[in-house]
Amino acid sequence: MSQPNIAHGDDRGRGFVPDLRRTLNNRRALRSAALSALTWVVALIAAVPLFSVLYMLIVEGGARFGLDLFTELPPAGFEMGGGFGNAIVGTLVMVSIAAAISVPVGILGAAYLSELHPDHKLAAVSRFLAKVLTGFPSILAGVFAYAAVVVLMGTYSALAGGIALSVLMLPTVVLTAEESMKMVPQRMKDAAHGMGCTRSQVIWKVVLPTALPGILTGVMLAVAGAAGESAPLLFTALFSNYWLQSIHEPTASLSILIYNFSGMPFENQIELAWAASLVLVMIVLFFNILSRLIGRPKV
């Protein structure tokens, strides 16, 4: 008695030739095609807000785009023309201050978390706090800087704004830097120890250079995020209609300028708010693209 070919679930005998051609006629193939189509549609819907915002920014902001935006000061009430050069400078200065604080602190903290005492209780606590801080309401960073810097120094300032932004940047820098240092293969660290490196030499000479692209990616993402923030600057940097003279005085920023001008009853200011939005998006996009370029693996 010959056994039917049970292993293949086929009892039609050895001579049977199955039809292997692709077809939409069975339920499985149909369902697969329908679900593929559905994911495409959903992805398109998800992209609609992004592209409609970009479209409006380019149409509305692009109409007013020109060199004077970068060289002129914001206009008062009924004035025509003007620009927001001081706000661009202010944003860049405050983001730089924030980076100057959060990058060294963040990288050293990450070195502690990933290399020195990864299993220490203090490391577990600070890692947890950093994760909590990533979801920290940004206005609270402003409140903190207000209480810690503005009240103490008696004035709104770029310094206070930078400190508020650094609070928001720090967790991103710490967590991405820790992650990229952990990605450095153990065998590379072993090699460094085997050459007679001290622990700090292993970190400085091998771990940090190897992790650098990843760390810079995190820094650029943090910078992009900070550049777009407005809440932390509301009561730390405030605003100014003049060029930045010192980091100890109220300072203009793009995000606050957009907030101020978009609510004004003047056509000129509303146009400037659109243009400022476009410039801000371009700055954020620039740092995002930079982070992708830096983080790209190269051999």
Added chain:
Amino acid sequence: MNMLQPAVTDSPASWHVPSERMAIDCNLEKVFYGSFLAVRDSKLPIEKGKITGFIGPSGCGKSTVLRSLNRMNDMIPVFRFEGHVHFLGQDIYARNVDPVIVRRYIGMVFQQPNPFTMSIYDNVAFGLRLNRYRGDMDERVERALQRAALWREVKDKLKASGLSLSGGQQQRLCIARAIATEPQVLLMDEPCSALDPIATRQVEELMIELKENYSVALVTHNMQQATRVADTTAFFAVDISRAGRTGYLVEMGETRQIFEDPREELTKEYIRGEFS
């Protein structure tokens, strides 16, 4: 007479090397990871200008022994060592010895090629810079690469990343990196296990050339490799008679003697391939 105390003075395991020929003289009485006794009672003289091969079944602690010779095991927090390792008249486990400095004089080549993410030149110059070498860096880098039989292949692309090389080239780069600082002893932990046969052959030829200037301790899981390159061979086995799996030195001798006329029954069985 105490019959329970075995005579230790002339155990078959002991292998005598006159002290002036000795690069490393060590006695690993007990090596622990936490409460686990990984290696016991292994007395291994590493002779100058020779290749000493460590063979034995997996888990017998040959890598642990090797890593004890330059204090790489200190990286493991639960590691504990009893015994002594004498290098140039100093016990490297003495309290006042800095393990970091030990590793600068006893170089190591690892199982997996592990060049740094930097240029070929910087990889080789790494140890020299670490030791603040003030002489002609280019010349030392070239010499190390030449000795590692890699110079001809990389001399036109010293700025290329070390990771762009093939596996065998990477391993020779690691050897060049290790010998650039002219360490007295080179520890090699299965340096060919990740390489193809051609690259293995190149690295083996390199080892034989290197022994003129260096004393090499070589862990290998490949008995043929030991017969091809080692002058002296140490055979380790696992003692499962007690709790845990403790490795120990069964016997040590000239490679030809170990493979053709082993003194211990266990060695005979292993050489014949009865267990692995």
